[in-house]
Amino acid sequence: MMSNIGDILFTWNERLPAGTSVEIEDDTLRDGLQASFIRKPTVEEKAELFRMSAGIGARHAVVGFPASSPAEFSDSRRLLSVIRDDGLPLMPWFLGRAVREDLEPMLRLRDHFGADVGAAFFIGTSPIRRHVEKWDMAQIMERITGTMEYLEKVGLPFSFSVEDASRTPPDELRDMVELAVRYSAYSIAVCDTVGESTPAGVHRLVGFVKSLIKDRGSHVKILWHGHNDRGLGLANSIAAVEAGADIVGGAFLGIGERSGNTALEQAIMYLYQNGVGNFDVKNLIPYLKKLSAATEFPIPVNMPLVGRQAFATCTGTHAAAVLKAAEIGTDFEDYVFSSIPASELGAVQDIGVGPTSGMANATYVLRKGNMDSSEGTAEALLAHAKTQHRLMYEDEIVAWYKQHAAKGS
Structure with missing residues (x-):
């Protein structure tokens, strides 16, 4: 009798190439909390969730938007202390707009703790967004350039989030990628902000950005950040990985604004089953149940991995x-x-x-x-x-x- 399942378990799927390396950015407790109908966890609940996320294998975490309120700054300071004092293998990122007043609180956090923190600044770039906001592309490029110059001067690692990148034309996107390369960004976040992409579109978009970075001999990482408005969040993240993305962002349980973000547990399981990364998947279900309790977000019975009916x-x-x-x-x-x-x-x-x-x-x-x-x-x-x-x-x-x-x- 055959005893090795590998001898008979056939699949049409292709495995990711050997040597593929992909990291996970946990945006659960920042972007995920933009969901309208969930409870905001306490700062101590957030701390425990960050500990568990690091245990699963996330290596980047968006900790907060410290310029948005004194309470958010206080929470950011507490969570940064947990990451530092507990020795969590997480690179903490703080979100802000491409304006000086959003970046200075991040510097205060960095200087107070003497720890590496990253600035994840964003700006909307698509023609539809610019038309609605009455923004001029030349002014946007000037703001991006000024922000990168400032961050380079103060020595703060940064990730440039191209909001609505999936609806930004290639000539304009090329100019922004070239700025990220020129100012040695840590990463460029290619954002499918309204979840409009298809996997084929993601292949073209991420492949385009990847080729620009490679042609310039740069090591700027590509972070894929996708939403799930068309139910394609996971499929698009897989396409991004196949096209060469270095980091996949999202939120556990897929929580977030509108239909939510890419469900990180599903992306992690995909990578794990492809032999990519060093993930402890036994910690997934305990984490997801704790997150559900902390946010009062009920887990659908048929949700993959953790739903009552999943197995x-x-x-x-x-x-x-x-x-x-x-x-x-x-x-x-x-x-x-x-x-x-x-x-x-x-x-x-x-x-x-x-x-x-x-x-x-x-x-x-x-x-x-x-x-x-x-x-x-x-x-x-x-x-x-x-x-x-x-x-x-x-x-x-x-x-x-x-x-x-x-x-x-």
Whole structure:
């Protein structure tokens, strides 16, 4: 009998080339908190979430917008102290506009802690944004140049966020990339601000920026920052990686304004399954549950990786296959009806009982609950489950079992 799942697990997918290196920027507690209907975590909750994010393998974190309010500056100072004092392997970035008054609080944070911090400054560049705001392109270029000159002078590493880059024409984008190269930016953030890109468009956009940087012999990194308005956030991030992006940004649970950001846990799992990076994916589910509690953002039951249904099946033929696979080995159990290895996340491929179930389901859930799993009891449970309109939860199965046992006594 074949015991190595790698011998039979076929896929049409291509793996990322050997040597691919991609880092993760965690923007959960900055851009993610722009979502309209979530609770803002306390600063101590944020601190714990940053610790967990670093443990998962994020290497950059957007900590806050310190110029926006005294409270935001205070939180930024506290979180920077946590990153420094706990020795977290996170490069802290602070967001600001391309204006001096937004950059000076970052300098105060840097000077107070004596720690490296980065300035992530942004400016809208697309023709539609400029038309609405009545901005002149020459003035925008002058502001970008002045901001980069100032940051270079004060020695603050910076990332230039080209807001709405996906709707910025190539000639204008070229001029901005050349400025980033000239002033030795740490990175240029190519932003799909309204989530309008398709994967093919991302390939062209990131490839264009990559070729400009390469042609100039520069080492400026490309950060892809995408939103999920068309449901393409993850697909676009994958396309960005394939086109040569060095960093992928987003928010865990995909939280954020409108339809949210790229879901970082999904991007991380994609990289992990491609052998890219050094991610501890067993920390993903605990982090996501803590983030859900801290933000009061309910996790949809079918959300990949962490949803209650992510590794659950109640269909009879599928459940039977999972149980047969479990007898061969965990790898087979993980993959026979899933593309994600639940065991590597500290989870299990679970089986429930409901209206589409078979005897294997009923027998399994009874055994799992240390209840009588004889044929008669399993048949009775299955008959009851088929009268329901959805999967039965564990407490409902226990309640049914107690009533069934009482009738038989």
